[in-house]
Amino acid sequence: MLVNEAVDTGRSQADIDQIRRSLRARYDELTVEYDRAMTQSQVLRLVEVGDTAGDDQADSGTKTAERDTAQSLLRTILDRRAQFEHALSRLDGGTYGWCEGCGSAIPVERLEIFPSATTCVTCKQSRERRAA
Known part of the structure; x- marks a missing residue:
């Protein structure tokens, strides 16, 4: 069997719908979190630009x-949101799980x-060892 080949997961349509709702809800939460963090980042930039008089090195x-x-937080949220988007795509393609x-x-x-x-524990551990 090819890894990318759609397989029968044995899940009922109700189970798939529940998984989809759960993944979508988390994706939506991350979108709200990203929007909030983006707004805070923009405010921080505006304050920084407007308030530099008298600044010392510290x-x-x-x-x-x-x-x-702030930039690190934005990247992290985008990465996590992309993971959930990928999971939804895998669910639609029949390869989720x-x-x-x-x-x-x-x-x-x-x-x-x-x-x-997207990986079992064994493959995840192998990837982490190779990356180290």
């Missing part, structure tokens, strides 16, 4: 650190904790 360093933290690495079923317990998981 003030400049603090502002730079705050800006970097199957490991992209080895093709084995991803344990339900893993999906309950990490609904956007």
